[in-house]
Amino acid sequence: MPLRAWDSRFGSLPGAPGLQAIRVSREEWRPLAQDLLAARFRLLALWASRGANSEAIIHAVFFGERGALLVSMPVTPEERYVGLEDLFPAASRMQRAIADLSGLHSTDEDNRPWLRHASWPAGFRPLVDAEVPALAEPVADTYAFVSVEGDGVHEIPVGPIHAGTIEPGHFRFSVVGEKVLRLEERLGYVHKGIERRFTELPILEAHRLAARVSGDSAVAFSWAYCQALEGMSGVQIPARAAWLRALALELERIANHLGDLGALGNDAGFAFGLAQFSRLKEDLLRATHDALGARYLMGLIVPGGTRLDLSEGGADRLRSCVRTLTKQVSELRAIYDDHEGVRDRFIGAGTVAPPLATRLGLIGLAGRASGQALDLRVDLPCEPYTELSPVKVCHNEGDVAARVAVRFDETLESCALVERILATMPAGAHIEHVQAPAAGSLGIGLIEGWRGPVLMALEAGVDGSIRRCHPHDPSWQNWPVLEHAIIDNIVPDFPLINKSFNLAYSGHDL
Amino acid sequence: MLKTLKQIASIGIVTEPAPPADESLRVRDALQEQIRSVLGRALCIRHVDAGSCNGCELEIHALNNPVYNLEGLGIRFVASPRHADMLLVTGPVSRHMVVALRRAYDATPEPKLVVALGDCGCTGGIFGESYASCGRVANVIPVDVAIPGCPPSPTRILQGILAALHTSRASAAGASETLDSPARRA
Numbered sequence: 001m002p003l004r005a006w007d008s009r010f011g012s013l014p015g016a017p018g019l020q021a022i023r024v025s026r027e028e029w030r031p032l033a034q035d036l037l038a039a040r041f042r043l044l045a046l047w048a049s050r051g052a053n054s055e056a057i058i059h060a061v062f063f064g065e066r067g068a069l070l071v072s073m074p075v076t077p078e079e080r081y082v083g084l085e086d087l088f089p090a091a092s093r094m095q096r097a098i099a100d101l102s103g104l105h106s107t108d109e110d111n112r113p114w115l116r117h118a119s120w121p122a123g124f125r126p127l128v129d130a131e132v133p134a135l136a137e138p139v140a141d142t143y144a145f146v147s148v149e150g151d152g153v154h155e156i157p158v159g160p161i162h163a164g165t166i167e168p169g170h171f172r173f174s175v176v177g178e179k180v181l182r183l184e185e186r187l188g189y190v191h192k193g194i195e196r197r198f199t200e201l202p203i204l205e206a207h208r209l210a211a212r213v214s215g216d217s218a219v220a221f222s223w224a225y226c227q228a229l230e231g232m233s234g235v236q237i238p239a240r241a242a243w244l245r246a247l248a249l250e251l252e253r254i255a256n257h258l259g260d261l262g263a264l265g266n267d268a269g270f271a272f273g274l275a276q277f278s279r280l281k282e283d284l285l286r287a288t289h290d291a292l293g294a295r296y297l298m299g300l301i302v303p304g305g306t307r308l309d310l311s312e313g314g315a316d317r318l319r320s321c322v323r324t325l326t327k328q329v330s331e332l333r334a335i336y337d338d339h340e341g342v343r344d345r346f347i348g349a350g351t352v353a354p355p356l357a358t359r360l361g362l363i364g365l366a367g368r369a370s371g372q373a374l375d376l377r378v379d380l381p382c383e384p385y386t387e388l389s390p391v392k393v394c395h396n397e398g399d400v401a402a403r404v405a406v407r408f409d410e411t412l413e414s415c416a417l418v419e420r421i422l423a424t425m426p427a428g429a430h431i432e433h434v435q436a437p438a439a440g441s442l443g444i445g446l447i448e449g450w451r452g453p454v455l456m457a458l459e460a461g462v463d464g465s466i467r468r469c470h471p472h473d474p475s476w477q478n479w480p481v482l483e484h485a486i487i488d489n490i491v492p493d494f495p496l497i498n499k500s501f502n503l504a505y506s507g508h509d510l
Numbered sequence: 511m512l513k514t515l516k517q518i519a520s521i522g523i524v525t526e527p528a529p530p531a532d533e534s535l536r537v538r539d540a541l542q543e544q545i546r547s548v549l550g551r552a553l554c555i556r557h558v559d560a561g562s563c564n565g566c567e568l569e570i571h572a573l574n575n576p577v578y579n580l581e582g583l584g585i586r587f588v589a590s591p592r593h594a595d596m597l598l599v600t601g602p603v604s605r606h607m608v609v610a611l612r613r614a615y616d617a618t619p620e621p622k623l624v625v626a627l628g629d630c631g632c633t634g635g636i637f638g639e640s641y642a643s644c645g646r647v648a649n650v651i652p653v654d655v656a657i658p659g660c661p662p663s664p665t666r667i668l669q670g671i672l673a674a675l676h677t678s679r680a681s682a683a684g685a686s687e688t689l690d691s692p693a694r695r696a
């Protein structure tokens with residue numbers, strides 16, 4: 001049935017602009033998901049919570065032409081709810097995480113634990129049970145990897161600790177010679193109980209934890225958190241605060257892109273690139289520190305606005321920094337483009353063609369390199385993006401070169417945005433008082449971080465507490481796609497291909 | 511190629527002088543004398559992310575940029591704990607990383623130094639101790655130097671690493687006492 005048939009049942013929801021919500025029965029869950037798929041919606045997040053009478057509820061957020069939709073369905077722990085993996089493949093790991101943390105199981109076949117290793121007993125549901133059972137000393141556990149049979153096939157296990165300074169995770173390659181037949185990821189190593197921790201913090205203070213879900217996306221997560229909270233409390237933040245937040249978000253995007261562009265050059269055997277881009281990144285971090293008080297803006301975004309305004313001279317400092325960046329990044333881009341060794345490694349490596357990207361639900365930066373033209377700053381803009389109208393970047397080749405090109409384009413676009421923000425941001429206060437929202441209220445924040453759309457679902461508890469908070473990083477969608485991107489490539493190209501996605505571990509493992 | 515050379519020539523050398531060691535970051539006086547005699551001035555560091563948010567990692571990366579130029583000071587990051595003199599550990603230690611962290615510690619040859627990095631490494635930070643987190647690094651392996659900050663700046667990290675290396679007059683008895691600090695009992 002067409003999506004229109006559900007129209008009368010949609011209500012509005014506080015937080016991100018234009019959010020709509022619908023409550024469905026267990027019989028309606030799958031038909032609605034099918035209609036959403038037919039209307040080309042994509043799955044943004046999937047999680048479980050407890051309702052007012054502590055009944056279990058599964059929530060999903062979909063995004064499509066008519067904006068973001070929250071679909072909620074009450075379930076019972078005794079009965080399996082209908083899984084969505086065949087419609088939205090990214091749902092699989094999210095459903096497995098729901099089973100690990102909330103004890104609710106789907107009907108889908110793959111029900112191996114995902115976030116739970118051997119460190120806590122299977123019967124303990126971290127997001128449901130108040131009492132933590134006695135925990136045994138952690139031991140190495142086993143995981144049922146899918147094995148590949150065949151002549152000359154052998155397995156290469158890597159991790160959880162990797163050779164470089166990166167986050168921990170396990171990769172298991174099945175290879176013939178150097179060629180990869182299959183990659184299976186195992187994540188969850190840095191699961192540190194973030195979602196349960198949220199429920200122990202006051203709702204007006206937990207933005208600090210939000211900023212630390214994934215340190216490279218501190219601004220995106222803390223903004224999404226505050227957007228949800230402010231919507232629930234009915235607070236309109238001062239105009240200047242929104243512009244300061246956008247300034248911080250674009251600086252975060254530029255910093256991460258610069259870091260990646262250097263590392264990608266290095267992985268392609270061009271150490272010059274790393275030296276140059278890491279120097280530019282250092283310049284930007286210092287300018288950020290001078291203008292906004294810290295190199296990484298973990299503490300800038302607070303409920304009601306921003307903790308600080310620009311320092312005296314901060315605007316000039318940032319302006320001259322992004323002008324230099326624009327010039328130098330353009331020059332370095334020409335050098336990358338001309339360098340045969342670099343081109344050789346980038347072009348055709350780790351390709352995800354647009355139809356596969358659509359089918360698997362690839363989103364964010366990596367999605368925009370594979371023809372998935374979704375950018376919340378354009379497609380679901382909050383203030384000040386409504387006025388800034390950023391240019392959406394999109395490439396179709398889907399290889400490392402395309403993911404590099406998206407980063408170059410977006411770095412230059414963000415530099416231009418920073419200049420425009422500095423030139424046009426309104427004067428006035430940068431923070432407004434916020435009161436804790438009413439118990440039981442629910443809001444969702446959605447912000448386009450550098451990696452892609454970041455979501456924060458927040459439910460208020462009594463007396464300024466948090467009943468439930470679910471952070472969602474786009475890495476959930478993109479990790480499974482990396483398994484496809486590496487197929488038929490050679491093992492030595494994995495670091496480069498992996499880096500070109502640069503997905504979060506902490507932001508995913510929670 | 512010409513463009514590359516031009517860029518190199520126009521930027522010149524941007525490396526800044528290293529900061530002094532910060533002795534106040536030292537939490538344990540262990541074996542420095544011995545380490546210095548073994549090492550001379552070269553130091554190999556193995557980084558272990560035991561549960562970090564990835565913020566501390568960004569600043570560790572910065573140490574290798576041309577401004578801080580860690581390699582210029584004779585300090586290198588290595589791929590295996592077997593080649594390391596020092597473990598630089600970030601994050602509250604997630605329970606899922608306990609086994610891997612202990613293995614890395616055991617694989618690091620004696621004498622070894624452990625530096626806990628960031629508020630999380632020092633105290634467990636905002637994540638604390640829970641069903642999934644063991645809190646500070648010292649709850650799992652012995653720690654010599656703890657560097658607070660969230661994330662600590664590259665300069666702070668460098669000061670802490672240098673403090674760990676700095677010669678001290680720790681007596682053998684004192685050192686072994688601290689080796690049996692709460693860390694070992696966890």
Ligand code: SF4
Nearest residue numbers: 563565628629630660
């Ligand atoms: S100290 Fe701060 S930056 Fe470092 S891991 Fe902890 S939260 Fe992240």
